[in-house]
Amino acid sequence: MKGKGRRNSPQKPIHGIAPPSHLLDGLVISHLGQGLAVETPDGNIMLCQTRRRLGDVAVGDRISWSPSEDGMQGRVEEVLARSSVLVRPGYAGKNRVVAANLDRVFVVISPYPQPDWLLVDQYLAVCEYRHIPAEIIFNKIDLAENKEQAVAELNDYVRIGYPTHAVSARKGIGIAELKQSLHGHCSMFAGQSGVGKSSLTNALLPDKNLRTNEISLRSGLGRHTTTAATLYHVPEGGDLIDSPGVAVFGLADIKGQDLAWCYREFQAYMGHCRFNDCRHINDKGCAVREAVEKGEISVARHQRYLKLLDKLAQPDTLWE
Numbered sequence: 001m002k003g004k005g006r007r008n009s010p011q012k013p014i015h016g017i018a019p020p021s022h023l024l025d026g027l028v029i030s031h032l033g034q035g036l037a038v039e040t041p042d043g044n045i046m047l048c049q050t051r052r053r054l055g056d057v058a059v060g061d062r063i064s065w066s067p068s069e070d071g072m073q074g075r076v077e078e079v080l081a082r083s084s085v086l087v088r089p090g091y092a093g094k095n096r097v098v099a100a101n102l103d104r105v106f107v108v109i110s111p112y113p114q115p116d117w118l119l120v121d122q123y124l125a126v127c128e129y130r131h132i133p134a135e136i137i138f139n140k141i142d143l144a145e146n147k148e149q150a151v152a153e154l155n156d157y158v159r160i161g162y163p164t165h166a167v168s169a170r171k172g173i174g175i176a177e178l179k180q181s182l183h184g185h186c187s188m189f190a191g192q193s194g195v196g197k198s199s200l201t202n203a204l205l206p207d208k209n210l211r212t213n214e215i216s217l218r219s220g221l222g223r224h225t226t227t228a229a230t231l232y233h234v235p236e237g238g239d240l241i242d243s244p245g246v247a248v249f250g251l252a253d254i255k256g257q258d259l260a261w262c263y264r265e266f267q268a269y270m271g272h273c274r275f276n277d278c279r280h281i282n283d284k285g286c287a288v289r290e291a292v293e294k295g296e297i298s299v300a301r302h303q304r305y306l307k308l309l310d311k312l313a314q315p316d317t318l319w320e
């Protein structure tokens with residue numbers, strides 16, 4: 001296409017400064033210590049610096065940028081409108097954009113390290129709040145001593161409509177099906193360190209050959225842990241972001257009164273509680289609580305809701 005990558009629309013001056021003579025399109029593929037790795041429409045990677053007034057610029061962002069005089073670096077001029085943002089708490093009480101324009105988050109768990117369901121619920125709650133579809137990948141199924149039991153643990157999530165995938169990056173189990181679900185989407189792998197997010201990325205995109213976190217049995221410390229979220233293109237169409245492992249994700253801008261709604265299976269009951277301001281704890285006439293007692297809502301999910309609600313009530317909660 002002629003002029004691809006150039007923006008021909010009239011440009012608004014920024015803070016009274018004349019706009020650069022030409023702006024180029026770019027896609028942020030990683031946030032490195034020294035700047036942003038930006039992919040240009042012709043497939044090159046340019047290191048770009050951002051501007052404070054633009055706020056967070058994250059992996060997955062589509063931007064306009066201008067080249068420096070020597071053409072060696074770029075400067076971000078504008079962040080284009082986002083279809084979605086995934087945010088988490090950052091330093092000094094500020095939220096931070098982890099990734100933009102995602103249309104699917106895969107929360108990855110494994111038998112070893114054992115699933116941290118509270119972390120899974122944090123991701124699912126934030127995705128629910130942000131209207132980003134979420135799915136769960138149970139990786140390292142080859143290590144599960146009792147496959148049926150492992151899959152049964154996921155049943156609470158299957159019941160409430162979260163798609164789940166039992167796979168093994170090492171043995172290639174379930175990889176072809178997973179590949180299919182990446183087509184045409186911008187997806188992200190998220191979860192604890194060592195569950196196999198990079199190994200899965202390698203299994204799905206073999207030409208990337210990412211370094212993975214081989215856990216040393218003696219020291220228990222990981223090596224080659226992923227340090228920056230990075231976006232890769234899926235050859236059949238779509239993008240995949242491999243992200244660093246986290247121990248805690250946090251709930252960012254979700255308030256205590258919003259949390260119940262982020263537990264999607266609570267939604268149908270919420271209008272039926274006796275009190276409008278019901279917190280679904282021990283409140284009289286709480287329809288959510290009754291649904292838990294009747295087995296319609298999982299006890300474990302409700303307990304984790306209570307735990308997170310409690311954390312939100314403590315203003316000094318450290319989510320980092």
Ligand SMILES: Nc1nc2c(ncn2[C@@H]2O[C@H](COP(=O)(O)OP(=O)(O)OP(=O)(O)O)[C@@H](O)[C@H]2O)c(=O)[nH]1
Binds near residue numbers: 197
């Ligand atoms: N048995 C088995 N081991 C796996 C599988 N997938 C990954 N591993 C191993 O699990 C360890 C961690 O894998 P990574 O892919 O680095 O995990 P990660 O989630 O990217 O970790 P961070 O980058 O630290 O967040 C490595 O030793 C992998 O070889 C699997 O399907 N089966």
Ligand SMILES: [Mg+2]
Binds near residue numbers: 197
């Ligand atoms: Mg990794």
Ligand SMILES: [Zn+2]
Binds near residue numbers: 279280285287
């Ligand atoms: Zn209630």
